[in-house]
Amino acid sequence: MAFLDIQNLRKTYCNEADCIVALDHVSLKIKEGVFLGVMGPSGSGKSTLLSILGGLCRPSEGQVVIDEIDLYALSSEKRADFRREYLGFVFQAFNLIPYLTARENVMLPLAVKNISVKEKREMASQVLERVGLGQRFNHLPTQLSGGEQERVAIARALVNAPPLILADEPTGSLDSSTSREIMDLFQQLNSEGQTILMVTHNVENRPYFDRTVVLRDGRVAEDQLREPKALAQAG
Amino acid sequence: MKLSSIAFNNLRRRKSRMAFLVIGLLIGVATVVTLISLSSALTADVQHKMENYGANILITPRSDNLSLSYGGITLGGVSLDPTEIYQADLEKIGTIRNNRNIAAVAPKVLGAVNIGSERVLLMGVDADKEFHLKRWWSIIGQPVTAENELVIGSAVAAKLALSPGDALDISGEQFTISGVLEKTGSQDDQLLIGSLPTAQRVLNKPGVVSLVEVAALCADCPVSDMVNQISEVLPGVDVNAIQQVVKTRMHALDQFRAFSLAIAAVVVLIGGLVVFVTMMGSVNERTREIGIFRALGFRRSHVMKLILFESVVVSLLAGLLGYFSGIGATWAILPFMTEHHVMLQWNPILAGLAVSLAVVVGCLASFYPALHASRLDPTEALRAL
Numbered sequence: 049m050a051f052l053d054i055q056n057l058r059k060t061y062c063n064e065a066d067c068i069v070a071l072d073h074v075s076l077k078i079k080e081g082v083f084l085g086v087m088g089p090s091g092s093g094k095s096t097l098l099s100i101l102g103g104l105c106r107p108s109e110g111q112v113v114i115d116e117i118d119l120y121a122l123s124s125e126k127r128a129d130f131r132r133e134y135l136g137f138v139f140q141a142f143n144l145i146p147y148l149t150a151r152e153n154v155m156l157p158l159a160v161k162n163i164s165v166k167e168k169r170e171m172a173s174q175v176l177e178r179v180g181l182g183q184r185f186n187h188l189p190t191q192l193s194g195g196e197q198e199r200v201a202i203a204r205a206l207v208n209a210p211p212l213i214l215a216d217e218p219t220g221s222l223d224s225s226t227s228r229e230i231m232d233l234f235q236q237l238n239s240e241g242q243t244i245l246m247v248t249h250n251v252e253n254r255p256y257f258d259r260t261v262v263l264r265d266g267r268v269a270e271d272q273l274r275e276p277k278a279l280a281q282a283g
Numbered sequence: 284m285k286l287s288s289i290a291f292n293n294l295r296r297r298k299s300r301m302a303f304l305v306i307g308l309l310i311g312v313a314t315v316v317t318l319i320s321l322s323s324a325l326t327a328d329v330q331h332k333m334e335n336y337g338a339n340i341l342i343t344p345r346s347d348n349l350s351l352s353y354g355g356i357t358l359g360g361v362s363l364d365p366t367e368i369y370q371a372d373l374e375k376i377g378t379i380r381n382n383r384n385i386a387a388v389a390p391k392v393l394g395a396v397n398i399g400s401e402r403v404l405l406m407g408v409d410a411d412k413e414f415h416l417k418r419w420w421s422i423i424g425q426p427v428t429a430e431n432e433l434v435i436g437s438a439v440a441a442k443l444a445l446s447p448g449d450a451l452d453i454s455g456e457q458f459t460i461s462g463v464l465e466k467t468g469s470q471d472d473q474l475l476i477g478s479l480p481t482a483q484r485v486l487n488k489p490g491v492v493s494l495v496e497v498a499a500l501c502a503d504c505p506v507s508d509m510v511n512q513i514s515e516v517l518p519g520v521d522v523n524a525i526q527q528v529v530k531t532r533m534h535a536l537d538q539f540r541a542f543s544l545a546i547a548a549v550v551v552l553i554g555g556l557v558v559f560v561t562m563m564g565s566v567n568e569r570t571r572e573i574g575i576f577r578a579l580g581f582r583r584s585h586v587m588k589l590i591l592f593e594s595v596v597v598s599l600l601a602g603l604l605g606y607f608s609g610i611g612a613t614w615a616i617l618p619f620m621t622e623h624h625v626m627l628q629w630n631p632i633l634a635g636l637a638v639s640l641a642v643v644v645g646c647l648a649s650f651y652p653a654l655h656a657s658r659l660d661p662t663e664a665l666r667a668l
Contacts (some may be wrong), residue, residue, distance in 0.1 A: 099662045099665075102578060104577070104578060104660075104661045104662045104665075105660075105661075105662045124583065125582045125583060125584065128577065128580050128581060128582040128583070128585075129580065129582065130580075131578065131579070131580040132579065132580025132581075133580070135580075137578045137579065139575070139578070139665065143571070143575050143665070145289075145572055145575065146296075147292050147293055147295070147296035147297075148289070148292055152284055152288075152292070155284035156284065156289075156575075156576070156579055157579045157580055158284060159284045159285055159286055159288075159289060159581075159585075160286065160580070160581060160582070160585050165284065165285065168284055169284075172284075204579070208580075
């Protein structure tokens, strides 16, 4: 059984006048350890898909099963617990909390966990070192560069050791060389066994993906495994 | 990193908003504390005065006739004291159950004497007690300290052209005027005041007194009970409580208190509204942040706790500062409202009340904003980027 099983997802947004179909019967099976890219033009339904996979937004139809757990069969509070244990979010534009230091931001997902503050601090420090920010624990987000903020955001997603990382345009606000550094980091995490699902419209990122799904008008328009040639380029 | 440390960090960063919240609540709490402590200080002041100034129980000989005297005008027909109060009986007053509440027993004998062609009322008093009891008497000269000394009322002094140091002859006995009462506007202006034994001798009423004033310490003692107790030990006399003055004053204080509470309620309500509006604004401002929290796996209840925790911190601070500001304000205002120095005491109940009031109002006012925050759709919240 696939680690992530998306069955027949449909999502419509309605106002008084009419309905817009954001996702139209999307089905995907994703194996553990994969680095999956979801691409497509804006309005193609990428972000909606990510929100649904993150348990943030109930689909109009269909099911999301992660590790044999039917996400939307859970109550909203249980889904929050699920996010905390199973998912790491890397948002567009970093989304760090401005009044918390780098390490405090990384500790956020642990805030409601019943472990000692010392333990939380150690976990956060370890993961910050893993993303290459060993020296900047006590800096506020404004004191960090874009790339560094992105690394903090990635560390925050990793701190709970979640089976699945969901990343939404993580390179969207970075210059191209920093983007490459960040993509290299993701690839490194993936090579360590981390399952990653990344939404992006940046075609430069495509060579990093093991598998690329292209959405167009809410449907899967393309679903490709990486060619050996692209792998060589990316490496 | 716990929920509480996120809240503390947020408060620390948004100092001006936190100050605004604290001040909004603080003003309400300080008003309540000021008004409560002012009214209780004033009540204590009235009670203090009642205890120290003037009698509140009057013992008079029993008369079967109705009095034909009102406001100093006597319309004849008054019976000539068929019964009298014997001075020796007064000791029984000390045996009543509430005897601890008796501050002073001041007997007096009254009778008319001739001075030249004038008839003047002579009142014999227990000098120490009387002059202690009648604190509002101000005397030019000295109070009565010896057997043959007299203090005279201002009207008498004017009529007879007497001043302190002058000598006076009453029924063949020589007296010295030790002092003159300043005008009181009461019947005291018409009196000669001397010592009780002398007056009894001059008036030929040995061992007899005309009336007795009793001062009861009346913080919360039942005056009417004491009246009954005195009636039991002194069966042949009339015992009455003089309550009018006290009741009027207490009534005024009750009105002040009710008015204060109404004002305080309005101010607290406004404080609550300030908290509500500010918290609501804060939640809207933090929409994105709350979305991040939710996406990172915070439950709705965690978000609520976070917001409420902030308001508890702010409210505790406002409660404490409000209590001290209120006490400070009372301390500043009190001298203008009473001429006597009333001690402001550390009142743990009022302090507790102030802090709990702040916390209750703060939390009630933040409850809806917190609920609103917890119900924010995380995707909407994240879209607010």
